[in-house]
Amino acid sequence: MDGSINFTPILEQVLDEVRPLTLQGKVANYIPELGHVDRNKLGIALYLPDGGTYTAGDAHERFSIQSISKVFTLIMAYRKLGDSLWQRVGREPSGNPFNSLIQLETDQGIPRNPFINAGALVVTDVLCSQYVNPHLAILEFIRQISGVEDINFNPRVARSEAQHGFRNAAMANFIKSFGNLKSPVENVLETYFRQCSIEMSCAELVSAAQLLVHYGTALGVSEALLTPSEVRRVASIMLTCGTYDAAGDFAFRIGLPAKSGVGGGILAVVPGRMALCVWSPALDAHGNSLAGSRALELFSGRTGFSIF
Amino acid sequence: MDGSINFTPILEQVLDEVRPLTLQGKVANYIPELGHVDRNKLGIALYLPDGGTYTAGDAHERFSIQSISKVFTLIMAYRKLGDSLWQRVGREPSGNPFNSLIQLETDQGIPRNPFINAGALVVTDVLCSQYVNPHLAILEFIRQISGVEDINFNPRVARSEAQHGFRNAAMANFIKSFGNLKSPVENVLETYFRQCSIEMSCAELVSAAQLLVHYGTALGVSEALLTPSEVRRVASIMLTCGTYDAAGDFAFRIGLPAKSGVGGGILAVVPGRMALCVWSPALDAHGNSLAGSRALELFSGRTGFSIF
Amino acid sequence: MDGSINFTPILEQVLDEVRPLTLQGKVANYIPELGHVDRNKLGIALYLPDGGTYTAGDAHERFSIQSISKVFTLIMAYRKLGDSLWQRVGREPSGNPFNSLIQLETDQGIPRNPFINAGALVVTDVLCSQYVNPHLAILEFIRQISGVEDINFNPRVARSEAQHGFRNAAMANFIKSFGNLKSPVENVLETYFRQCSIEMSCAELVSAAQLLVHYGTALGVSEALLTPSEVRRVASIMLTCGTYDAAGDFAFRIGLPAKSGVGGGILAVVPGRMALCVWSPALDAHGNSLAGSRALELFSGRTGFSIF
Amino acid sequence: MDGSINFTPILEQVLDEVRPLTLQGKVANYIPELGHVDRNKLGIALYLPDGGTYTAGDAHERFSIQSISKVFTLIMAYRKLGDSLWQRVGREPSGNPFNSLIQLETDQGIPRNPFINAGALVVTDVLCSQYVNPHLAILEFIRQISGVEDINFNPRVARSEAQHGFRNAAMANFIKSFGNLKSPVENVLETYFRQCSIEMSCAELVSAAQLLVHYGTALGVSEALLTPSEVRRVASIMLTCGTYDAAGDFAFRIGLPAKSGVGGGILAVVPGRMALCVWSPALDAHGNSLAGSRALELFSGRTGFSIF
16 A cells, blocks of 8 residues: 555544544543543544655644653664663563553563653653753754644643652652662653653654654654664564553554553554554553554554554 | 575575574573484574575474464464454463463463463363364364474473473463363363474474465465464564563564574564574573574564564 | 369350351352351360360361361471471461462462461472371371371362362472472372361360470370470461461451461460360451451450460 | 569670671661661660569660661551551561562552551651651650650761662652552651661660550550550561561561561560560661571570560
8 A cells, every 4th residue: 555545534434433432431630631631532643655644633633642752752862872771771561551660679670661651761861861951852852853843841731740640759769779760860750741741733743753754864854863773673662562561452453563642642653654643532441542542453454554 | 675586695694693602592401302402403494475485504404393383373273263262361462481370360360472381271272172182183284284294293392391391280270270271281281292392394384384474375275274364463472472571672673573482493474575484492591592583683684574 | 364264154255246257258169068068157165274175166066177287287297307397388478368379489489388378288298208198197197186086088078179279289380390399299289188178176176286285295195296496486387377368467366376277267376375276167358267267356355365 | 484583694695695696697788877887786685574674785875776666656656546557557467578569569559567668658657647747756755655865866867868768769659659648758758767767775675665565554654555455466566577578487486576677676575574675787688687686586595485
C-alpha cells in the first residue's frame, strides 16, 4: 500500500467504527486537570513519507501527551550518551504494571526500560545532567522536530502532578538510594512532571515523529539527529515496552511500535513507512486509550502496515 | 535486498566472524546428553521465498531443537483452538527467567506466554486433549511441514530430561493445581520431554519455517494451515517472548522474531521475507546461543531484514 | 495459676462462649473426606504437669490432625540430625501463605521453616532417609509418646490428599530441583500424605504433647527424647511459625506457642506449664480453626498462661 | 532465678566471652556519624523488678538508639489510638529485609508491622497527627519514662540521616500514595530521623523499659501508661518482629522479646521479669549487633529468662 492512496476516508471510517468505544473505559482522573477532559474527543493523524499528512476528527486539538513525552526524552538522552545510556536503564519489557517498584528492588535501581516511569525518571535525570534548564531543552527539542513554535507546558497539569505524584517521588527516591539518579530528586521530578504536561495535537505528534520515519532526519533540521540503527532501536523499544504491560498484546493485535500516554494519546511509528497518532481520552485497564488501541488495530489490519 | 543475490558468501562471512565466540559461553549440561555436544559446531541456513535455501558450516547436521519445538506445538494448538487458546496462556513477555514459578502463582496458573516452559506445558496439554498420541502427532506435523520424513525423537535425551525434569514437573503440578492442565501431569510431561528431544538441522528448520514465511502455506501442503493474520501473531510472540528474558535486547539488537533452544539453535522468521536458522551449542547467561545471537545480529545489520 | 484449681468449668465456659463461632468460617473441603466433617464438633483438652488432664466437649473424638503432625515429624528429625537440620530448613516466619512457592525460588529450595508445607516436606524427606518405613516410624512414635496404641492413618484421607495434592507435588518437585530432597519425590509425598491423615483426639494430642511440657521426657518413655534447650526451640518455632501467616497475630492475641491443622485442631504448648488442644472444624481465612483460635484467646486471657 | 543473686559477675562474664566478636561484623556506615563509633565499645545493663539494676562494661555510655526508638513511638501511638492502630499497620513478621518495598506494594500501603521502617513511619505519622511538635513529644516521653532529663537528639545524626535517607523517603512517599500517611511526607521524615538520632545508654534504656517490665507502670509516673494486656502485645511484637528478618532465629536461640537498632543496641524485655540492654556497634548481616546477640544468647541460656 503506498502514498498515492487518499487515506482520509480510511481514517474517517476507522474513527466512525471506534466511536462507540469512547463511551467505555475510564478517563484518567488521578489529577483533576486530566479528569475534566471530554471523553467524546477522538482524533487521528497519519504521516506517510511520500504522501504527506492525513487527518480526521479532533486531530488538531491539543491534549496532554503525558508518557508519549518519554519517546522524545529517550531520543534526547540517546543522542547525548549513545549506547552507554543502557548502563543506566534496561531494554526489557517489565512484565509488571507501569509504576511497580518491585523489579526496581530486584534489579538494584536499574529500571527495566525507558518507558516505565522509573526508566523515564532516569532518562530525565540524564537530561538534568546535560542541560542547565532541562525542561526548556525538552520543550525546544519538541518544537524543533515538530516545527511548531507554540507547543508548551500546561503549568496547572504539571503542578497537579507534583501535588499527587507520591508514587513517582517514591520511585525517584528509591532509584536515588541505589545511586542511579545524579541530580537532586526534586529537580528530576520537577522536570519530569513538566515534560508530561506538554500539550500537542495528533497532527503535531506525527510531525515530530518524522524524525523516526525518516531514520533520524527531522523536519527542517539539516543534520541527522539519530543514525538509522539508533532509530530502529528506539522503534524496537516502543514495540516491546511502549504500552505498559500490554506490549505483548499490542504487538500481537496491532503489530506497530507505539507509545501511549494516560492523556489518551497513542503514537505509532514504523521507520521508513509511517507515523500514526490517535487520541481518545478513555483508557482501558492497562492505561492505554481504549478506542485508540482499537483504531490502531483496525487501521493496521486494513492497510498492512504491521511490521510482521 | 532481494533473492537474486547469492547469500552463501554473506553467511560464510558471518560464521567466520562469530566463530571465536563458540569458545565462550557454556554448553547446556543439565542433562548429560546435551553436555556432550561439540562446542565447535556452527551452522547457518537461510530460506528466501524467491531465492531458495542457502547454507554454510554445519547447516546439515542435526541437533536437539529443544525449545524451538514450542513454535511448532504453538502452531498446532492455535490451529485447533483458534483465539480461544489465549484463555489458557497469555501473550505477554514474562520479564523473569524462563522457568520461574513466581508469576504463575500471581497469575493463578495462566502462564504469561507460550514460549516460557509453563506456557509450553499448557500448549502441550492442549495437544494431549486433541490427539490420542500427541507426541506422534507433533512428530508427524514437523515431518510434514519440513518435508523430511526421518526427523525423529532422541529417546535418550527424552529419558534424561524426564529424570532431571523436576522443575518442569513442579511447574506442571502447579498449573494442574490451578486447573489449567486437563490431562494427567505424567502424560503432559512425557509428551513435552519428547517434543524437546526432536533433532533437526538448520536446513530442516528453515524448511519447516516456510509455513510462516509463506503466511500459512507449508511446503508441499495444499491447504493453508494458518491465516496470514495468525502467522503475524505467531511472529509477534516470537519477537516479544521468543528468547526468554532477553527478548527486548534481541529485538533491540537484531530486530527479528526468533525462538531459541538450549540445544544452541535459534530460528528467526520474518513472514513474507525470510527464515534464518543458526546453531552453535554454547549459551549466554540467558540460555540463548552466544555465537548464534551474534550471527543473527551481524546478518540483520548487513542485510536490512530487521523488521524495524 | 496452679494445678490445684479444677479447670473443667473454665474449659466448659470457654466452649460455651465460642460455640456460636462454629457456624462461621469454612470447613476445609479441598478433599471430600475433610468436607464431610460436622462443623458443630467442638472439643478441648488441657494437660497440666501437676494437675493431670481436663477435658470438655468432643475432646475424646478423633479428627484429622493434618499439619499438627508437623510438630511430631519435626521432633523426630531434630532428634536424628540435631542442629544440622537447620541447614536444610530455616526457622524464620514466612510472611506468605502456607503453600507459597515464591520464597522457595528466592531461597534456592531452602524452605523458611518446618511448619509451612515446603519445610514439612523436607522434614519428611529426612525421615525417609532415616527409616525403611518412615510412615510406620511416624505412627509408632506418636503412639509411643501419647501412650495410645490404636492411633492410625485414615487411608481414604491419605489417598484423597494424593489425588488432589498437585500443589504439594509441585513443591516437592521444586525442592528436588534444588537438590534439597534426597528420596524420590513419590516416596516423600506418600509419607507426607499419610502423616497428615493421622487421626487423634484433643485428649490424645495433649498426651503426646507431654513430651514438650516435660522438657523432653515423654509419657512412659524412660530416656529423654529431646534436651530442654531443644524443647524451647521447638516451642519458639511453634510461636513464630505455627499458624501459617497469622503467627504474629496469634502471638499478639493469644501468646501461646501453637500449631494448627486444616482439620480444625490447634495444639498449644508452654514447656513446663501446660498443653492445650482445641478442635472445631470451621476455619478462618488463614486456615486456622475460627472457634478454636478464639477459645485459645479466651483461655489464655483468663488464666495467665501467656508466655508474655 | 531471682533477684537475690548478684548478677554483675554474670554480666561481666558474658561480656568477656563475647568481646572477641566485637572485632567481627560491620559498624553501620551509611551515614558518617554512625561509622565513626569505636567498635570496641561493649556494655550491658540488666533491670530486675525485685533487684534493681546491674551493669557491666560501657553500660553508661550513650549511643544512637536508632530503631530501638520504635518501641517508644509504638507505645505512644498505641496509647493514643488503642487497637484501632492496627488498621494502619499490621502485626505480622515481614519475612523480608527491613527496608523492603515489595510487601508494601502487595499489601496496599499497610506495613506488616511497626518495627520495619515502613511501619515505624506510619507510627510516627500517627504521632504527627496527635502532637504539634511530635519530635519534642517523643523526647519528653522518653525522658519521663526513663527518669533522665538530659536525654537528647543528636542533630548531626538526624541531619545526616535526612541527607542519605532516600530509601526512607521512597517508603514514605510510597505509603502516602496509598493514603496511609496523613501528614506531609517531609514532616514525618523529619520527625522520624530525629527520633532515630536519640542517644541513650544501656542503663537508661533499661530504666525506660521498666514501663514494660512493670506491665504499664513507668518509673515515677503515677498512672498506668498501658494495660497489662497491651504490654504483653508489645512484647509479642518485639519477639516476632523486633530483629528484622532474623526474628525467628532470635526467638529460637535467645527466646527473649527484643528490639535492635543499627547503632548496635539491643533492648530485651520480659514483662514481669526483666529488662536487658546490650550495646556493641558491629552488626551481623541482618543488621543486629553481632556481639550483642551472642551476649543475649549466653545470658538467656544461663539464667533461664527465656520465655519458652
